Amino acid sequence: MEQKRLNKAISDTGFCSRREADSLIDAGRVKVNGSPALMGMKVTPEDEITVDGKTVSKKPPMVYIALNKPRGIECTTDRRTRDNIVDFVKHKERIFPVGRLDKDSEGLILMTNDGDIVNKILRARNNHEKEYIVKVDRPYDDAFLRKMSKGVPILDTVTRECHVERIYKDTFRIILTQGLNRQIRRMTEYLGYRVVSLKRIRIMNITLGSLETGKWRNLSPLELNGLESLLKDSEKTYTP
Structure with missing residues (x-):
């Protein structure tokens, strides 16, 4: 029977992080089978895990949602932070954002x-793709697109x-496969421009589509299947 470390078993239920x-x-607040x-101990699915006497070993249903994040919302699970994304969504399960969109940016973010x-x-x-539409503070030239790309x-x-392509004289599309802190804003600032909207x-295969700003939806079975296919050969890393 599969065994896993106790902290991961608790985290997998959605009760808290590892x-x-x-x-x-x-702190002595956790018991296994009484x-x-x-x-560091290991447990199996048959073991009963309790925290302060409350059973937490039952795994909650998996949740995968797409949110059209508005400006002003912080992508943090810290409930002490004003306008945090968890309180904004108000989902009944304990979910967290996949990555970040800075407070001044908007658009698609996955939560699960x-x-x-x-x-x-x-x-x-x-190397998973993320696509953005960016408007800067003044018209740019072809050299700007070449340097960005x-x-x-x-x-x-x-x-x-x-990949970077022109949309309008001051707006472009960019597809990244990395996620450095405020990457697009820093790139444009280095080249002498300021982001007006991002x-x-x-x-990856999940698109914002017609989802209204501030609204969220569950991923469809087709989207989940596509996502699992794209992630099939991806490596994992531990994130506390």
Whole structure:
């Protein structure tokens, strides 16, 4: 029978993160089959896990949603942060965002309680595409598009080559396969422009479509199947 570390077993139920589970175990608040839990111990699906006497071993249903995030919402699970994304969505399950969109940006962000799929999407070496529509503060020339697509030196590195195409004289489409902090804003600033608006419209096979700003929807079975297919050979990484 499959065994897993206790902190992961608790995290997989959606009750809390692995780090938080370690704190609960260390504080003596966790029991396995009625006995005090030990840090690092392994459990099976047959074991009963309780926290403060409450059973948490039943795994909640998996949730996968697409949100059209408006400006002003922070992509954090810290409920102490004003306008955090968790309170904005108000989902009945404990879900968290896949990656980030900065507070001043809008558009597509995925939210889930499936930690494995989060890690696969976020691991940079997996080269998963994310598509954005960006408007800058003044008209740009062809040299700007070439420089953006070939790579820009930011954050002590040079961005990967990417696809950039003109939409209007001050608006362009960009497809990235990495997610450096405020990457597009930093790239345009390096070239002497300022982002006026930034909207993500696609993550891999999931598109924003006609979803209204501030609304969310469940991913369809077709979208989930496509996502699982694209992630099939992706590596995972542990994210506390």
